[in-house]
Every structure is written in C-alpha cells, then in structure tokens.
Amino acid sequence: MAILLLGSQGICGGWSVNMGYHNPHTSTIGVNFMHVWDPYVVEAGLGYIRLSSSSDDISGINLGGGVNGKYLFRSGLFRPYLQAGFGMSSGVSGDGAGFGVSGFFLGGGLLVMDSSFYIYSSYNLSEGYGSGFLQFGVGFNL
Numbered sequence: 001m002a003i004l005l006l007g008s009q010g011i012c013g014g015w016s017v018n019m020g021y022h023n024p025h026t027s028t029i030g031v032n033f034m035h036v037w038d039p040y041v042v043e044a045g046l047g048y049i050r051l052s053s054s055s056d057d058i059s060g061i062n063l064g065g066g067v068n069g070k071y072l073f074r075s076g077l078f079r080p081y082l083q084a085g086f087g088m089s090s091g092v093s094g095d096g097a098g099f100g101v102s103g104f105f106l107g108g109g110l111l112v113m114d115s116s117f118y119i120y121s122s123y124n125l126s127e128g129y130g131s132g133f134l135q136f137g138v139g140f141n142l
Helices: 002-006
Strands: 015-021 029-037 040-054 057-072 078-093 096-113 117-126 133-141
Touching: 015 117, 029 057, 029 133, 040 078, 057 096, 078 117, 096 133
Parallel strands: none
Antiparallel strands: 015 029, 015 133, 029 040, 040 057, 057 078, 078 096, 096 117, 117 133
C-alpha cells in the first residue's frame, strides 16, 4: 500500500512539500505542496491559522493561504521561471462563514532542483505590497 501511495508512479509521485517565506504570499512562513508537469508547476499552500476568541470560548477560525502557477523556462539543475498567483482566506465564526480571494501577484524567480531536494527564490509585484516582495524556501519530493 505504501509503495502505491508514495512511489514515483503513485498518488504522491511528482508532488513535493516546501516551507517558504512569503509563500503563500499572504503569510510570513507557509507550508506548500507543489506538483511539476514540465514545464508547468502548480503550488498551493497554507500560510496561517488564526483562532479568535471571546472570553474563554473559541468563537472562530481563520485560514489563509494561496495558489500559484509557474512556467519553467528550462530543465536541468537551474530553472528560471515566471509565476502568477493569488492569496485566499476563509473563516468561520458565530456570525457566519466567509471566503475571499485577493492579492494577485506576478513575478519571476529561480528554482534550483535536483532529483529529491530544491530551493527557490523569486521577486514578485502585487498591488498590496507597493514595490514588490521576495519569496524563498526549501523543499523535498514526497
């Protein structure tokens, strides 16, 4: 069963997990799942979980994350890319539930990737960040 789920041809084949700074860009530190279909990449992550409370009871929860896509310009160890994405948030409280999409961004970066480990860095422009923001992180294949 583990070979089917975690093997290179199984459900997790082609997927990786990474920890990133400003990735998702709605957070300071986030955890992301990434899948590569050369030359395309899709990445989704969770950046924060916040509990809100009134007196002794938890009255709500807010989740924040994001989704982005990358286009890799070449294969090999050093892989420059162009990316676009957006931030998302969702919350539930005693007053109801909500979902939001915001913070569209566009940028470019460099992915240094071997067969099991990678690092990345990018610079992105977004209306909510003024002149732009930096993303970087490290990850490994599942």
